[in-house]
Amino acid sequence: MRITKILTAVLAAALCLGLTLPAAAAKKKVRIAYVEWDCAATSTAMVKAVLQEKMGYEVETLPVSAAAMWQAVASGDVDGMVTAWLPVTHADYYAKVKDKVEDIGVVSTGAKLGWAVPDYVTIDSMDQVNANADKFDGKVIGIDPGSGLMRLSEKALKDYDMNKMELMEGSGATMTAALGDAIKNHKWxxxxAWSPHWMFGRWHLKYLKDPKGSLGKEEHIDTIVRKGLSKDMPEVYAFLKRFHWKSPEQFQMVMAWNQQPGADRYENAKKFMAENPDMVKEWLGQK
Incomplete structure (x- = not known):
């Protein structure tokens, strides 16, 4: 009888330990903010896939505006983001919160902002746009208001005295839809625009020269994390510090996958991981 009671107690303790140990060892949820740009969404989906599929974390991704993204990292509401365009495009945002965030690495080099036209358009410079305003219907097709590219484009209108042109607000999706429609009808x-972007792989485009430098020079896309992440989640911090694309072309390839009909960013991230195991090992610090 006494032996039975002892065995029951031992089993109960074992069951208790078996039920509570996994809960105690549960990993914290990782929260990543991003802007609904193709480059940002592609990198964010890749980070989410690696953290969930290879590292066992639950990841929440939050699409927000550029200003809200920076503020969310600075306040600690999210753990980080992988789409900081520096040193020009997001310079104002970074300046306001640089003491509250940490820049831990370059995600992609070769980043560029500019105004792009189909290659059949016969002008080559931004200082020729205003003189050809009628051919462009007096419009520069823009993206979401408040973005760094739109702020710099407003500056460009003034720098080049484009009094016949209007900058149209929209989104990345509406911009590429308008571009595709114009190309289909061979219109100016x-x-x-920005690189890396899938549209440069789909259509024959060219950047207009920017002799006044209104839209800045070549940039890089960085990973920004909240203060304290290295202590709270050292494994996540180390991965995000190592995460990068091998080249802008590789980055644009995955973005192009995400533009296919019925494409799923997360599934495409898993596809990339399966096809590039050595790169994933490098991100995880396994080689």
């Missing part, structure tokens, strides 16, 4: 169109 000028859009606010």
């Amino acid at each position: 169109v000028v859009v606010t």
Whole structure:
């Protein structure tokens, strides 16, 4: 009888330990903010896939405006983001919160902002746009208001005295839709553009020269995390510090996958991981 009671107690203790140990060892949820740009969404989906599929974390991704993204990292409401365009595009945002965040690495080099036109458009410079305003219907097709590219494009209108042109607000999706429609009908169109972006793989485009430098020079896309992440989640911090694309072309390839009909960013991230195991190992610090 006494032996039975002892065995029951031992089993109960074992069951208790078996039920509570996993809960105690549960990993914290990781929260990543991003802007609904193709480059940002692609990198964010890749980070989410690696953290969940390879590292066992639950990841929440939050699409917000650029200003809200920076503020969320600075306040600690999210753990980080992988789409900081520096040193120009997001310079104002970074200056306001630089003491509250940490820049831990370059996600992609070769980043560029500009105005792009189809290659059949016969002008080559931004200082020729205003003289051809009628051909462009007096419009520069833009993206979401408040973005760094739109702020710099407003500056460009003034720098080049484009009094016949208007910058149209929209989104990345509406911009590429307008571009695609114009190309289909062989019409002149000028859009606010950036690289890396899948549209340069789909259509024959060219950047207009920017002799006044209104839209800045070549940039890089960085990973920004909240203060304290290295102590709270050292494994996540180390991964985000190592995460990068091998080249802008590789980055644009995955973005192009995400533009296919019925594409799923997360599934495409898993596809990339399966096809590039050595790169994933490098991100995880396993080689």
